[in-house]
Amino acid sequence: MNPQLFNPVRVGRYTLPNRLVMAPMTRSRANVDGTPGDLAVDYYRQRASVGLVVTEGTQPSEDGQGYLTTPGIHAGAHVAGWKQVTAAVHDKGGRIFIQLMHAGRMSHPDNTPHHRPGVAPSAIAPGAPMFTATGMQEIPEPRALTTGEIHQTVEDFRLAARRAIEAGADGVEIHGANAYLVHQFLAPSANTRTDRYGGSIPNRARFAIEVATAIAAEIGSDRTAIRLSPGMQLWGIDEGAEGPDLYRHLVGELDALGLAYLHIAQQGDEALLADIRKLWKGTLVLNRASRPRDRIGTDVAAGLADLESYGQLVLANPDFVARLKAGAPMNTADRSTFFGGTAKGYTDYPALREALAA
Numbered sequence: 001m002n003p004q005l006f007n008p009v010r011v012g013r014y015t016l017p018n019r020l021v022m023a024p025m026t027r028s029r030a031n032v033d034g035t036p037g038d039l040a041v042d043y044y045r046q047r048a049s050v051g052l053v054v055t056e057g058t059q060p061s062e063d064g065q066g067y068l069t070t071p072g073i074h075a076g077a078h079v080a081g082w083k084q085v086t087a088a089v090h091d092k093g094g095r096i097f098i099q100l101m102h103a104g105r106m107s108h109p110d111n112t113p114h115h116r117p118g119v120a121p122s123a124i125a126p127g128a129p130m131f132t133a134t135g136m137q138e139i140p141e142p143r144a145l146t147t148g149e150i151h152q153t154v155e156d157f158r159l160a161a162r163r164a165i166e167a168g169a170d171g172v173e174i175h176g177a178n179a180y181l182v183h184q185f186l187a188p189s190a191n192t193r194t195d196r197y198g199g200s201i202p203n204r205a206r207f208a209i210e211v212a213t214a215i216a217a218e219i220g221s222d223r224t225a226i227r228l229s230p231g232m233q234l235w236g237i238d239e240g241a242e243g244p245d246l247y248r249h250l251v252g253e254l255d256a257l258g259l260a261y262l263h264i265a266q267q268g269d270e271a272l273l274a275d276i277r278k279l280w281k282g283t284l285v286l287n288r289a290s291r292p293r294d295r296i297g298t299d300v301a302a303g304l305a306d307l308e309s310y311g312q313l314v315l316a317n318p319d320f321v322a323r324l325k326a327g328a329p330m331n332t333a334d335r336s337t338f339f340g341g342t343a344k345g346y347t348d349y350p351a352l353r354e355a356l357a358a
């Protein structure tokens with residue numbers, strides 16, 4: 001185990017106690033109105049020993065919702081609910097960024113209170129099914145955003161970031177990955193626009209840059225971060241042959257904003273990752289989809305990342321940091337409880353001392 005993982009690190013305006021990050025993970029346990037409930041308070045409190053907690057994707061507007069019972073941060077009730085979560089994390093000495101996620105075309109009308117179709121850069125369906133209250137249904141064709149609506153969506157992100165800070169969050173992470181709205185603008189398979197938001201690499205990167213710029217101006221660049229997933233092919237997303245050059249351009253433009261960190265979900269292009277590391281002068285967080293236990297800490301040790309993020313391992317091990325330090329065994333995540341449900345598979349994973357006592 002690389003002991004450097006447990007050294008403090010500067011991220012934006014904060015000094016974190018270690019270089020481990022809880023990756024954002026959709027858990028679908030918010031109230032119907034998008035307010036996080038009491039279980040979410042316990043869930044995030046339990047995991048506050050990582051250097052940084054990044055929350056599940058949280059919609060910045062009504063149209064940003066795609067899945068059942070995901071949380072929002074655009075209404076007063078949302079702010080009140082998230083205040084309980086952030087206070088619980090802070091009481092444990094932790095730091096927490098709320099991830100702002102607009103699902104875009106990855107939405108079904110049955111999953112949202114307003115029952116409107118999803119919105120996207122272009123009216124192209126992802127060609128994928130989605131879980132709804134009545135079972136799996138094909139995602140319908142989204143409505144293409146007008147230029148004016150794109151500007152309003154940027155404003156929605158800005159206002160959501162302000163509300164996140166009002167709710168006590170230490171910052172926000174823009175979800176620019178995993179086939180959601182920001183990623184949809186980047187991919188020509190989802191973006192066939194002919195205006196200034198489509199076509200060329202600078203045009204397809206424009207929306208992501210405008211969102212990051214607006215949020216940084218609102219809450220400070222040192223409380224603003226972004227997550228990207230270069231090369232990810234998911235739900236009809238294909239960045240094409242220009243993909244690596246697109247990310248070289250985008251990362252260079254984002255670097256100029258002085259953001260708190262860049263969070264990369266690595267998809268296997270190690271040459272592009274090395275280029276991103278050179279282009280990005282700030283703090284880099286790296287997530288690998290399947291990293292064996294004996295490889296934890298290797299990206300920090302190699303200088304490829306400043307911090308490493310983990311999803312399922314933190315989901316199943318509320319005391320992930322303590323287990324790493326002790327070389328102790330890890331709980332196994334229960335996939336059947338990932339999305340929706342009760343405390344089972346959410347807040348009932350035992351800490352090491354409880355597991356040993358049992």
